[in-house]
Amino acid sequence: MRKLVMVTCTVLIAYAAHAANVTIPAFQLLTRGAMDDGTFVLRTQADIDVELGGGYKFGGQLGLSLNTVDLEAPSTPGDTYEPDVIRAALDRSLTLSYARVVVRDLFGVGVDLDYFVGRYRTLLSGDIFPEQFGSAVVASDMRGLLYFPDGVVYNGIHTINGTGLGFALPGLAPWLYLDAALYQDGYLGQGRYSTDLRAAFNFMGFKAETFAGATFPEGAIGAYRAGLLLYYATGTGGEFLTQIGVPRWRPVADGPLTIDDFMFLFEPRVDLGLLSVILTLFWHPQYYHQAPTGERGATDIIVKLLARDREADSASGGLETALRLRPDDPDRTLRVVVSPFLTLHSLGVDWDFKVNLNVFPFAPDDLVEGFVGFRTQF
Numbered sequence: 001m002r003k004l005v006m007v008t009c010t011v012l013i014a015y016a017a018h019a020a021n022v023t024i025p026a027f028q029l030l031t032r033g034a035m036d037d038g039t040f041v042l043r044t045q046a047d048i049d050v051e052l053g054g055g056y057k058f059g060g061q062l063g064l065s066l067n068t069v070d071l072e073a074p075s076t077p078g079d080t081y082e083p084d085v086i087r088a089a090l091d092r093s094l095t096l097s098y099a100r101v102v103v104r105d106l107f108g109v110g111v112d113l114d115y116f117v118g119r120y121r122t123l124l125s126g127d128i129f130p131e132q133f134g135s136a137v138v139a140s141d142m143r144g145l146l147y148f149p150d151g152v153v154y155n156g157i158h159t160i161n162g163t164g165l166g167f168a169l170p171g172l173a174p175w176l177y178l179d180a181a182l183y184q185d186g187y188l189g190q191g192r193y194s195t196d197l198r199a200a201f202n203f204m205g206f207k208a209e210t211f212a213g214a215t216f217p218e219g220a221i222g223a224y225r226a227g228l229l230l231y232y233a234t235g236t237g238g239e240f241l242t243q244i245g246v247p248r249w250r251p252v253a254d255g256p257l258t259i260d261d262f263m264f265l266f267e268p269r270v271d272l273g274l275l276s277v278i279l280t281l282f283w284h285p286q287y288y289h290q291a292p293t294g295e296r297g298a299t300d301i302i303v304k305l306l307a308r309d310r311e312a313d314s315a316s317g318g319l320e321t322a323l324r325l326r327p328d329d330p331d332r333t334l335r336v337v338v339s340p341f342l343t344l345h346s347l348g349v350d351w352d353f354k355v356n357l358n359v360f361p362f363a364p365d366d367l368v369e370g371f372v373g374f375r376t377q378f
Contacts, residue, residue, distance in 0.1 A: 125156030219250030
């Protein structure tokens with residue numbers, strides 16, 4: 001069945017390529033090796049997006065996605081009807097993740113209008129600056145499968161998902177970008193509607209992105225979210241990045257706003273030439289994408305020593321030391337992980353090699369984990 005699905009999708013993509021541009025916005029594979037009941041096993045996770053868009057005969061965009069925690073597991077449920085088994089089998093199929101129709105410069109007033117179904121925009125990831133302003137990448141590396149192979153995979157404060165209309169004002173000023181969306185919320189189901197407004201400000205050494213959103217009907221008086229990303233470069237080798245926001249808060253149902261409702265990342269960076277020192281503090285929220293995370297109070301503190309030759313830019317590597325606090329996990333309240341890593345850069349492709357040494361708590365059968373990752377942006 002999986003072969004039939006993949007062949008069908010390949011044929012459709014090849015056919016569409018005559019009338020549309022085929023791009024791959026994200027392609028990430030992560031193979032993880034660890035001991036499991038005395039046996040060293042490999043498990044491969046995948047996060048792949050394929051986009052069909054543009055062209056003269058295809059005035060919109062279609063997104064196909066493959067997102068699975070175990071790519072090699074059987075793709076058919078066999079003789080079982082257990083929901084978890086069926087869901088896992090479906091996750092290993094290439095599925096339609098979004099569709100969009102874009103009208104640029106509507107009525108000649110400088111407004112871009114999108115009609116979208118499915119996943120739309122990710123807010124406060126920092127990706128808007130290279131995408132809309134052509135600036136250097138300022139986003140933190142602490143996102144995606146390499147840093148979150150278990151549990152929730154974080155990227156930004158919120159991702160718009162549903163059916164609705166999107167608006168953008170890209171030409172108000174060279175340093176300003178505004179957009180908004182009004183949609184039926186795909187996380188919560190039919191009959192619940194959301195709106196989000198975002199603004200991004202881009203300057204030479206300072207960048208800011210902020211948003212606010214609301215959902216009705218939800219709870220007694222609605223659900224709300226907001227966030228702020230700030231980036232500052234000193235010009236003398238110092239950089240500061242912070243992301244802080246509330247992914248979801250229902251004032252009556254959830255009670256007073258507490259620290260558990262916040263998602264927080266603080267990342268100072270010091271560039272010493274061939275060596276950089278990066279400190280990352282990440283506080284996990286209790287809600288993300290309108291759902292409980294099960295990670296309330298979880299905290300990651302990572303110190304990264306990064307060596308790289310900016311002129312050659314063919315490889316980088318170093319050492320990470322991570323303190324992972326999980327107050328709701330009595331078996332692993334505190335973990336200390338030391339990770340040597342190496343990244344090879346080649347024509348937009350990054351190969352990640354990483355070894356996790358779980359030094360505390362010490363357990364011989366859980367001492368070493370190996371990761372081999374493949375990331376690319378087209």
